Amino acid sequence: MQIVADLHTHTIASTHAYSTLAEMARGAKARGLIAIGITDHGPDMPDGPHEWHFSNMDIWPRVIDGVTVIRGIEFNICPGGALDHIQEKSLLPVEFALASFHECCFAPSTKAAHTEALEAVLHDPRVNAFGHPGNRSYDFDQEYIISRCNAFGKVVEINSNSFAIRKGSRENCTAIARLCKQYEVPIVVDSDSHIEYRVGAVENALTMLEEIGFPEELVINSSRERLDAYFRSRGLHLFE
Helix, strand or coil: CCCCEEEEECCCCCCCCCCCHHHHHHHHHHCCCCEEEECCECCCCCCCCCHHHHHCHHHCCCEECCEEEEEEEEEECCHHHCCCCCCHHHHCCCCEEEEECCCCCCCCCCHHHHHHHHHHHHCCCCCCEECCCCCHHHCCCHHHHHCCCHHHCCEEEEEHHHHHHCCCHHHHHHHHHHHHHHHCCCEEEECCECCHHHCCCCHHHHHHHHHCCCCHHHECCCCHHHHHHHHHCCCCCCCC
C-alpha cells in the first residue's frame, strides 16, 4: 500500500511549524506525491494563524511545482464539541477540514466528555475527518463514534506521526483501524508534518494497516482515482 497525497500538514502560519507553503509542496514532490493538504491550526490554538489566513487561501495556486494544493484547516475541538471561533465567511475557501483534540484548547477529561465532543463533531458539516483520534489522552467510545461515521460522511485519520510522539497511539490506532475495517469507514493516512522533510512520512501507519489486512479501497489517499472520487463527491474537481 502507498499514499499519493498527504492531507494533514502545517506551514509557518502555525508558528511551531518550520516550512513555507512552497517548501511543503517541494517536500511532497520529493516524496512523489501528487497532492498535499495544507491544514494549519485554527485560530484558537495559541500560535495558530488569524482567521484571515483561511479567508485568503483562494490566492494559493492550485498547483505548485507539479503538486496539487488542497486548502484546509485543522480545527481545534473545544469542550462540548465546539470548534474554533472563526466566522463562516472565513471558511469559504476551505476544501478539507480535520477536527482534533489539543491540550491547549481542551484539557484531557473523561471518556464521556471526549465522546460527547466527538459526537458533536459528527454532526458538524464543516468537518471532513477526525484528526489523530488515537491519542491516548483522549479516550472515547471508539465503537460508538466509528460506527456512526458513514452516516455523517466522516473520514477517520490514521496519523503516522502519533506513533512516534503520542505514547500508546499505535495500540489505539490499531483498534480504531480495525473498527474502520469492520464498519467500512474510509480513512486517510497522514504525516501531520510540520516541516517539509517529513511530508508523506507515513511508514509507521502503513505497516500497521498491512499487519491487520486493512482494505486499500477504504484509504481515500491511496490512489489518484480514490482521492479524485472523494473530492468530486464533495463538488471539488482537483485534477482537471
